[in-house]
Amino acid sequence: MKRAIIIGATSGIGEEVAKLLVQQGWHIGIAGRREEALKNLQATAPGQIEIQRLDVTEADAPTLLETLIRKLGGMDLFFLSSGIGSQNPDLLPEIELNTTRTNVEGFTRMVTSAFNYFKARGEGHIAVISSIAGTKGLGIAPAYSATKRFQNTYIDALAQLARMQHLNIHFTDIRPGFVATDLLKSGKFPMLMQAGQVAKSIVRALNRKKRVVVIDGRYRVLVFFWRMIPRWLWERLPIKN
Template structure:
């Protein structure tokens, strides 16, 4: 479980614990991970992993070894901000974490599973993967990357006869530290409820799951909007 120290990742970790899973939990901050460990010390291994660090794959391998293998990778790490002034540090950090960090960890897990009989990779991308969103260019671009990457691996896994399955989870706006205390987001979802729906989707081995039903309708409409009309859209005037 990568990104278990906060928000959606932490809620999913709690649910998996309730359902009897043995967990390896990772993120950069150890303190919240240690708090999680107190819930079931005999069933949780903790590891500090910065997905942008070059030694992240090695740290992941250490965690997998301590847990005794991996059946499910749940990937919840990510950053995101609105960036109407295109502040370079925000754009580049988003690329580092959501694109390079994601590719680093998903790839390491895929190769491990390929040589250990298979497994299941689930990752939280976003409804922002559907279209380029003006207020968050790097965020929507990296979320599209994540969705496309999972789709490609899903096909490659099948071509190679690997027993690896994938779930791309796409929530709408969720009240977590990622959004801060900004009240202006439409159709804001509750983190616990989203976590439950994500775990159910993983259990059912869904390939792609948008959360919730209202966001399924919205993203289906977004997909149909032609480019000439999309560029005229104005939304997320929250700051």
């Protein structure tokens, strides 16, 4: 029996991935801040889904993760889908700090907990949703792009650490482009993808244990060219979305 924990499964990509894993026969534990949404998803497959209300920004989140793992009977895959982001060209401090609390502090809290669990267990798979926004610093969303770069680098570091310690832990860094979720509920975004289709690509990558995956092909091309833009030119580009 394959068992996965999904953090951030109350909506969007996390919810869609949860549904697909259930269809594939996984037993899953889902966590998020909205307990009612968790219960609604559990009702679709009560024999395969355990739930736990959890907020990654709170200090007790690792303890609640352990509770959910016990409910599920173990964990083979840890999938972190929780994150926030906003355009903030006015640099309102609370927006920047809230983004950091979730995408850096909360991310680190949960990923280190999963790493230590798999280290004790002897094997496992850690997957996270970061973003193509980590490729370059986006002036309209400084904290969001910076925290996504942090996530990319942190997973790189943990992958190296696992090899240094001879641990059988796999890592998947999932970097989507713009996805039609609550995260992008305001503004117009080019090449917008649907969460259901993105979730299918994610599950394929998880099954193959791919190390890094940019979703989709259009964004792979975009990221390729982004990386080639020199800093002096990037700083002069009027990126608005």
